[in-house]
Amino acid sequence: MKSIKIIKPDDWHVHFREGDVLEHLVNETSKIYGRAIVMPNLNIPITNSKLAKNYKDTILKYSANVNFKPLITFYLTENININDLIKAYENDIIFAVKLYPSGVTTNSYQGVKKIDRIYSILEIMSDYKIPLLIHGEVNNKNIDVFDREKVFIKNELQNIINNFPKLKITLEHITTRFAVDFVNNAKSNVRASITPHHLLINRSDMLEHKIRPHYYCLPILKREEDRKALVQAAISGNENFFLGTDSAPHTLSTKEAECGCAGIFNTINSIETLAQLFDNCEKIENLEKFSSINGARHYEININNEKIELIKTTEKLNFKEYLLVNSEKYKIFTPPFNVFWHKKSKQ
Numbered sequence: 001m002k003s004i005k006i007i008k009p010d011d012w013h014v015h016f017r018e019g020d021v022l023e024h025l026v027n028e029t030s031k032i033y034g035r036a037i038v039m040p041n042l043n044i045p046i047t048n049s050k051l052a053k054n055y056k057d058t059i060l061k062y063s064a065n066v067n068f069k070p071l072i073t074f075y076l077t078e079n080i081n082i083n084d085l086i087k088a089y090e091n092d093i094i095f096a097v098k099l100y101p102s103g104v105t106t107n108s109y110q111g112v113k114k115i116d117r118i119y120s121i122l123e124i125m126s127d128y129k130i131p132l133l134i135h136g137e138v139n140n141k142n143i144d145v146f147d148r149e150k151v152f153i154k155n156e157l158q159n160i161i162n163n164f165p166k167l168k169i170t171l172e173h174i175t176t177r178f179a180v181d182f183v184n185n186a187k188s189n190v191r192a193s194i195t196p197h198h199l200l201i202n203r204s205d206m207l208e209h210k211i212r213p214h215y216y217c218l219p220i221l222k223r224e225e226d227r228k229a230l231v232q233a234a235i236s237g238n239e240n241f242f243l244g245t246d247s248a249p250h251t252l253s254t255k256e257a258e259c260g261c262a263g264i265f266n267t268i269n270s271i272e273t274l275a276q277l278f279d280n281c282e283k284i285e286n287l288e289k290f291s292s293i294n295g296a297r298h299y300e301i302n303i304n305n306e307k308i309e310l311i312k313t314t315e316k317l318n319f320k321e322y323l324l325v326n327s328e329k330y331k332i333f334t335p336p337f338n339v340f341w342h343k344k345s346k347q
């Protein structure tokens with residue numbers, strides 16, 4: 001039997017959604033994570049401090065742990081009220097601002113159409129040290145879906161960095177070797193979050209023999225060589241990379257459909273699964289950096305005080321297949337290997 005104690009992890013990118021499912025998603029995340037950056041792409045996106053405060057209060061109501069901290073994000077649009085944004089940040093209602101290029105993913109149609117139109121906002125964010133979280137893909141029909149991250153980095157992100165070298169930027173859920181190399185070579189405040197699923201599966205897993213709609217997510221899964229580069233970035237403990245689950249549930253009927261939604265629901269068992277991945281790579285000692293330290297360092301906030309204990313046994317972890325909310329089912333992500341790591345339950 002092997003066991004490790006690590007600083008309580010944080011999830012630096014999660015979707016709690018809204019309506020009846022919200023309570024269940026907050027509950028699952030707050031059982032595992034100390035803090036979570038909550039994405040603002042609701043049906044009515046979080047574009048002002050009032051919506052942000054309401055969302056935060058609702059989340060707190062459903063938290064399974066009194067110490068859990070939801071970190072709310074503003075949804076960036078070209079006509080956001082900048083004074084409201086600054087006030088929300090200074091009053092600790094929001095933690096960061098999320099940039100969705102218009103149309104790149106779920107509920108992103110009100111996102112930014114031309115990035116240079118938000119430069120005046122980015123300038124103020126840089127002055128106030130408000131982090132910018134980026135869904136780094138272009139939305140351009142002429143660019144192949146597998147190339148959209150690379151093209152965004154080259155055509156848009158590089159410009160943002162050149163114009164705002166002091167702005168703290170998180171390139172969210174990176175998927176390619178190109179992104180890993182870019183972040184490692186960038187001489188600025190750019191770091192990146194990586195999801196468990198992009199560390200565990202590639203596009204062949206999703207597409208070969210039979211199509212697996214529950215592996216469909218955005219940014220879309222890439223090649224095996226990309227997955228390997230992400231794994232290397234994560235397991236090395238490199239401070240440029242940290243965990244953001246991008247857990248993004250959709251109901252079974254909207255995933256298994258003629259026109260299915262993008263998103264993988266991976267919160268439940270995420271830490272045990274990552275422990276198994278790091279262990280398989282003989283780097284279990286770096287799990288804590290990836291899950292509990294690097295993100296906090298990037299955002300210049302304290303690491304969590306609490307610790308959790310993980311134990312490796314000979315018993316396989318049992319994966320629940322679905323989360324059931326009212327009569328709606330949400331498929332829970334299962335990794336492509338057996339997991340022998342367990343969270344030690346409280347004595």
Ligand SMILES: [Zn+2]
Pocket residue numbers: 013015039246248
């Ligand atoms: Zn996301």
